[in-house]
Amino acid sequence: MANIITVDHVSMRFNLAQEKTETLKEYAVKLLRGQLMFNEFYALKDVSFQVERGESVALIGRNGSGKSTMLKVIAGVMYPSQGSVRVNGEIAPMIELGAGFDMELTARENIFLNGAVLGHDRAYMQEHFDSIIDFAELKDFVDVPVKNYSSGMLARLGFAVATEVKADLLVVDEVLGVGDFMFQQKCQKRLADMLAGDTTLLFVSHNSQQVRELCSRAIWLHHGVVRGDGPADEVCTAYETAMQRGEV
Template sequence: MENDIIIKVDHVSMKFNLASERFDGFKEYVIRSLKKQIKYNEFWALKDVSFDVYRGDSLGLIGLNGSGKSTMLKTIAGVLKPTKGTVSVRGNVAPLIELGAGFDFELTAKENIYLNGALLGHSREVMQEHYEDIVEFSELREFMDVPVKNFSSGMVSRLAFAIATIGIPDILIVDEVLSVGDFRFQQKCEQRIRNMMEQGATILFVSHSIQQVKDICNKVVWLEHGVMKRFGDALEICEEYSQI
């Protein structure tokens, strides 16, 4: 069974230093920072969290705002390095954490498809191969030559989701992105995630919708103020969480 572990989170803690005072501007902040005149408060977003994710699992992370869910996902995705502990990941990761974060809003949608694909590690040939699928899934064909700065936030999210979900990654990280577009498009996104699961992808999923977590996940990590309160069967823990 050890060979089937695709993600191992081992006693992970994450500390952030928060400035305890306000500044009149960025210049003042830089000057006082260089002079080491800023006082910080320690904030532990994660505290000694450990769990294993097996290949093919669909793991939900639940908890109130500020419980550490997104920090945990960013740690697994390699965006953040834990203050203590280790995260081991086997396989390639497709993170759907901040949709559109890699876009250049002055460029057209078509240009951003190739740019965002490159940022995700895909070659131009791969993006050409998947271009039609991205356009069709995003439902933005008539806007491909329009600068993304003229898009609504929903259009940006739809394009970003279509790009990020090409192919079948070993691990798909989904953070609150099933709220993109209208209800019909949300269902379309959910179905694409299910198709990935059926083809063997491991899913890490964060949503404020407990029903979505129940529908998609077989296991759940329940975080509370950075501490893991429960880990186990999704339906059982979601029912308990719904009672609070």
Template sequence: MSEEYIVDVDNLTIRFNMASEKVDNLKEYVIKLIKHELMFQEFLALKDVNLKVKRGEAWGLIGTNGSGKSTLLKACCGILKPYKGSVTTKGTIAPLIELGAGFDMNMTARENVFLNGTVLGHSRKFMEEHFDEIIEFAELQDFLDVPIKNFSSGMQARLGFAIATMVRPDILVVDEILSVGDYQFQQKCYERMGQMLSGGTTLLYVSHDINSVRQLCDHAIWIDKGNVRMSGLVEEVTTEYMHMNQ
């Protein structure tokens, strides 16, 4: 990996296997699997994708639903392994990829702060020191002892974002999670991400809101059906993308 890149995606291909025949129940599935009669169809979610990100850059990942944006983020976070090619990252990563990831839905908000902190590698003492800051940012003071399963999607997003951005990671990964929050909280999150970027954090950001991509990012990569259509400066890429999708 080049010293100048904090994220280096090199000819990345991600493959999924999809069942190519209908199986009506689990018993039938297991029998076919044991007998090697289960047929799979290969699906390439990403095909020879390259992405070179320098420290402190903010990249927006754009494209229609099912294009492979979230798959690329998951590969960058180490959740998905390459079928071909490689992904190399440097430093700490704070992923905000799926709503409720890292949470136990049956535990309270208070308990989940410490659980999520552990997942991110923080000690209990560290989380205790930052607990009030997290809850204040998430605006959940009145819901500390309510199970997460009773939270709205917006409340879950607020708590997840507050925990992930409590300290400045080297790489912040955000996938559409802010779209479930209200406008006022979204602006609060954009402001915090802007501060993190000013402090040197690198951002990988997926959103269908092109205005927010332009607001936060200096570069963009357009992915279409697993292929990179265009990458470069955010204004150029988003302008072409919008022109082609009018």
């Protein structure tokens, strides 16, 4: 089976300023004069792995382990400092639901706007419009500017748009906590249906139970380095054991 993701010796380096600057002007002046000192911080260190088409893979690890950075590199939001990433297919990123919405526009307008960004014409989005609104449970608020939505309503709309449009690769970062319990169950069922239809899932979560339910494989990142890669249940168990022992 062909790989849909190939991560080849990827490192991601950030430069952290050693001293605090109060204003942008002060920062720019010190930068031009060569007076700024930086500490190098590696969010990812020489990470390599492949994901086959149709696989469901989770990235697990403590906060700051590099999981979200890895997703952003794969989604093309960030470019690695070293190494390369190849993705063979269309990506539907759910890294921050609603991040691409225009807050002054209504839900109706944002659905068509997001569709255009994803490369779909108006007729295609019109065909899927009712399904998106029904799934998000926002029928009574479709012509309300989304700036008046709660964070949960915004996330539900974002999830509905991202998962209605078929993609080869679904990149999901900690977004299954949106809405109430029943809506969370509906989100998990939709993801399961997409996986049954040969969509590839790359999933970040701190919820080991969700990882075990949705994913067949897990990659454990620790301080930007791959510490484990294998069947989801085995890797989650090793990770949980290490946490209980205070090793991570």
